[in-house]
Amino acid sequence: MEIFFDIFQNLVDQFTNPKKRVFILYLFISILIAAGWLILHKKKSLKESIKFIFNPKVFFSKSATSDYKVFFINQVIMLLISPHLLTQITIATALYFFFFEISFLDMGLFATTPKYVIISLFTLTHFIVDDFSKYIVHRWMHRWPFLWALHKVHHSATNLTPMTVFRTHPLEGLVFTLRSAFAQGLTISTFVYFFAGGVDLYTVLGANLFVFLFNVFGSNLRHSHIGIRYWRWLEYILISPAQHHLHHSVAKEHYNKNYGAALAIWDWVFGSLHHSEDTETLTLGLGTNDDQKKHSLKELYLIPFVESFKFLKRNFKSIFLFKKIKKNKSEIYYEKFPQ
Amino acid sequence: MKKSNLKTKLLASITCLSFGFTGLANAGAHSEDVYGPFPVTLKGYSGDCTNTVSYSGQIARHVQHDSLKYLSTKGDYDEMNAYYSGSDKNKQIWAPASKEGFPIKQILLNDISSGKNLSGKTYKGTITAWPNNMTGPEVIDFWMSKAESNPKDVSVGLNYQQLISKFIMGAVFYNQAVDNYLDEKMEADTKPNDKPYKDGACYTGKEHSWDEAFGYWGAAAHSLLLSAEQNYNVAKKKDLASADFNSDGVVDLKSEYVFAHAYYASSFDKGGKTSYLEDITRAFLNGRKLITSANGEKLTDAKRSELMGYVSIISDNWEKVIAESVFKYAGSTYKSLVALEDVTNADLPKEFDKYMKYWGELKGFSMALQVGKDNIGETGTKLNRMVGFGPMLLDETQIVGIDVNGNYVMDKIYSMNDAKLHMLKIQKLMIDQFGIEARANDMLSDMADLASKIGTSESAEND
Numbered sequence: 001m002e003i004f005f006d007i008f009q010n011l012v013d014q015f016t017n018p019k020k021r022v023f024i025l026y027l028f029i030s031i032l033i034a035a036g037w038l039i040l041h042k043k044k045s046l047k048e049s050i051k052f053i054f055n056p057k058v059f060f061s062k063s064a065t066s067d068y069k070v071f072f073i074n075q076v077i078m079l080l081i082s083p084h085l086l087t088q089i090t091i092a093t094a095l096y097f098f099f100f101e102i103s104f105l106d107m108g109l110f111a112t113t114p115k116y117v118i119i120s121l122f123t124l125t126h127f128i129v130d131d132f133s134k135y136i137v138h139r140w141m142h143r144w145p146f147l148w149a150l151h152k153v154h155h156s157a158t159n160l161t162p163m164t165v166f167r168t169h170p171l172e173g174l175v176f177t178l179r180s181a182f183a184q185g186l187t188i189s190t191f192v193y194f195f196a197g198g199v200d201l202y203t204v205l206g207a208n209l210f211v212f213l214f215n216v217f218g219s220n221l222r223h224s225h226i227g228i229r230y231w232r233w234l235e236y237i238l239i240s241p242a243q244h245h246l247h248h249s250v251a252k253e254h255y256n257k258n259y260g261a262a263l264a265i266w267d268w269v270f271g272s273l274h275h276s277e278d279t280e281t282l283t284l285g286l287g288t289n290d291d292q293k294k295h296s297l298k299e300l301y302l303i304p305f306v307e308s309f310k311f312l313k314r315n316f317k318s319i320f321l322f323k324k325i326k327k328n329k330s331e332i333y334y335e336k337f338p339q
Numbered sequence: 340m341k342k343s344n345l346k347t348k349l350l351a352s353i354t355c356l357s358f359g360f361t362g363l364a365n366a367g368a369h370s371e372d373v374y375g376p377f378p379v380t381l382k383g384y385s386g387d388c389t390n391t392v393s394y395s396g397q398i399a400r401h402v403q404h405d406s407l408k409y410l411s412t413k414g415d416y417d418e419m420n421a422y423y424s425g426s427d428k429n430k431q432i433w434a435p436a437s438k439e440g441f442p443i444k445q446i447l448l449n450d451i452s453s454g455k456n457l458s459g460k461t462y463k464g465t466i467t468a469w470p471n472n473m474t475g476p477e478v479i480d481f482w483m484s485k486a487e488s489n490p491k492d493v494s495v496g497l498n499y500q501q502l503i504s505k506f507i508m509g510a511v512f513y514n515q516a517v518d519n520y521l522d523e524k525m526e527a528d529t530k531p532n533d534k535p536y537k538d539g540a541c542y543t544g545k546e547h548s549w550d551e552a553f554g555y556w557g558a559a560a561h562s563l564l565l566s567a568e569q570n571y572n573v574a575k576k577k578d579l580a581s582a583d584f585n586s587d588g589v590v591d592l593k594s595e596y597v598f599a600h601a602y603y604a605s606s607f608d609k610g611g612k613t614s615y616l617e618d619i620t621r622a623f624l625n626g627r628k629l630i631t632s633a634n635g636e637k638l639t640d641a642k643r644s645e646l647m648g649y650v651s652i653i654s655d656n657w658e659k660v661i662a663e664s665v666f667k668y669a670g671s672t673y674k675s676l677v678a679l680e681d682v683t684n685a686d687l688p689k690e691f692d693k694y695m696k697y698w699g700e701l702k703g704f705s706m707a708l709q710v711g712k713d714n715i716g717e718t719g720t721k722l723n724r725m726v727g728f729g730p731m732l733l734d735e736t737q738i739v740g741i742d743v744n745g746n747y748v749m750d751k752i753y754s755m756n757d758a759k760l761h762m763l764k765i766q767k768l769m770i771d772q773f774g775i776e777a778r779a780n781d782m783l784s785d786m787a788d789l790a791s792k793i794g795t796s797e798s799a800e801n802d
């Protein structure tokens with residue numbers, strides 16, 4: 001009984017909590033932005049735009065339907081495992097104690113900094129560290145075959161909808177949770193240790209100001225069929241929806257590009273940036289001959305386990321002896337994303 | 340935050356719907372919530388006793404403890420010992436004593452109960468938290484003899500009043516209740532419910548064992564009718580109206596006053612995050628009602644296992660109350676260590692005095708935590724190592740042992756910075772091991788607050 005209640009509550013929370021991506025207001029604003037783009041830039045009529053945005057072929061596609069299933073199943077799985085996961089507070093406390101033991105790190109070293117500076121700095125740092133760690137982990141997801149086996153679940157989507165954000169293998173969810181805990185734990189402990197009492201977060205509706213802005217400016221369109229592009233100069237700084245669509249493209253020239261979540265800077269600095277193109281011509285998915293067969297629950301949950309495990313088993317020695325993994329061995333698991 | 344609110348609201352409305360009528364029926368039935376009187380259930384009893392509730396021996400010990408605490412700064416070993424080990428004279432109640440606006444009914448110990456002592460009921464096992472493998476009574480005796488010459492010894496940093504008081508609350512009240520009355524005496528064949536507790540008594544074995552445990556807990560018989568704040572003010576002798584349940588104008592220590600850990604529970608509960616006093620006192624009351632309902636028969640297995648459910652509520656929450664106290668004073672000690680870093684010479688004596696007091700409370704409560712029913716094992720070892728045998732002095736030395744003449748051995752074993760870190764780690768240990776919620780003086784709350792503001796790190800999302 002209790003468990004059903006919790007599941008229901010978690011599902012509702014995804015749409016009613018402004019800290020979450022698919023908070024109902026963000027979805028609504030995304031629709032407005034999409035309509036604005038189609039009317040002003042694509043010169044479509046209002047009616048055409050609405051028809052285009054709510055295209056049932058997208059939202060009831062095999063791909064989208066499996067997104068919904070995964071969304072639901074993952075809520076249940078995360079509810080069961082989340083109490084056993086490392087939290088940001090555990091990591092923050094451990095790091096705080098660690099700083100304490102290093103004698104030259106003076107606690108409260110910058111405690112006299114004006115409060116608004118501390119809060120601004122913390123709000124910005126939290127956003128940047130979080131975003132950077134997302135970039136790094138996403139890059140690993142593509143570079144390490146045993147992680148790619150999991151991340152493939154996300155890339156097997158042949159249609160993108162805002163719910164594709166949840167199309168994630170549970171094991172990958174575990175990696176993401178750890179990432180988030182580490183990123184937050186690091187920022188929190190460092191700030192509280194060096195700035196002492198005054199650390200706080202600027203929030204809008206309870207969400208980090210920058211996270212709020214990211215979401216208000218159409219983060220949900222990253223996974224959608226509306227290929228909004230930014231000015232060329234802006235695409236060096238922020239990832240446009242069209243740039244992310246390209247990350248999902250099956251075309252060879254788009255492999256391993258645009259790993260960034262909100263900021264494009266990381267892609268720019270580490271050489272994985274690709275400017276947007278007219279996304280209406282993009283084919284999305286893994287680019288195998290049977291992409292439409294990749295939407296079954298078996299493909300989404302079971303196969304990734306098997307592939308990831310097989311790879312680890314085969315390359316056990318090389319991985320733990322830090323030897324270079326032979327390309328030809330891993331390639332089969334890379335499918336259309338070879339290195 | 341948001342989530343749990345939604346849940347609470349929903350659950351509350353469901354509860355209201357289904358139990359609305361029952362709730363109305365019970366309103367106003369206040370005496371139901373008072374511990375006693377309870378009728379005689381003992382088969383074949385023919386005396387004139389009508390109320391079987393009796394725990395005056397426990398109240399006498401509370402008063403001996405309070406009086407000993409009062410005397411422990413006065414430097415007279417024999418006087419202290421008269422309250423600790425008992426005396427054939429009818430001694431005065433030094434505390435709790437009447438004050439303006441709060442008259443107390445009893446003046447002498449024998450007005451409550453005669454022939455009681457604390458020493459005979461002090462935990463007899465080895466106290467690993469103190470040097471030289473002393474037993475509980477030996478530790479108290481050692482402290483009392485030290486307190487005779489120097490109740491607040493600045494040269495080693497010990498405040499004996501705090502050590503004696505906080506340890507006795509654990510080694511006598513907590514230990515006797517959870518390790519004796521609620522443990523052995525609740526076993527099926529010990530102190531059975533179909534026999535008198537002792538020959539001639541009007542109460543059964545189980546009834547009286549349960550009452551004795553309740554007495555050690557320290558709540559007033561009508562504590563459940565009062566808010567945490569009111570219970571707290573009764574213990575502080577500030578609220579006569581709340582204390583004087585029978586409206587006779589005086590406070591009867593035997594049933595109307597709040598002692599020891601019940602008082603500490605109220606101090607945490609009034610913060611609103613916990614309900615230790617209510618939960619424990621209610622479990623005592625429900626357990627007593629259950630025993631009474633057996634009507635002088637042996638408890639059935641079903642009834643006894645229900646009773647043991649109440650015992651767990653009592654033991655677990657009581658342990659938490661002590662862990663909350665350890666947490667709180669680890670926080671105060673930490674703050675004192677920070678304050679002492681750049682204190683002026685003029686303020687030093689005052690600051691150091693506070694530091695000794697806080698550390699003494701921390702030490703006393705941390706020792707109390709280790710004399711419950713279960714051995715807390717590694718947690719105790721860690722706690723003892725981090726608290727130490729004495730607070731760190733400004734030259735970074737601290738007590739490391741006691742020599743053959745009973746003198747303290749001082750040495751430098753870690754730095755001031757480590758001492759501070761230990762206090763933080765003790766707070767974390769209390770949270771991790773006992774799941775405490777009130778968390779007074781939380782030195783790590785900034786991080787927890789930020790973490791909850793940012794939100795959960797759980798995320799199965801591909802940005």
Ligand SMILES: [Zn+2]
Nearest residue numbers: 138151155247
């Ligand atoms: Zn990807």
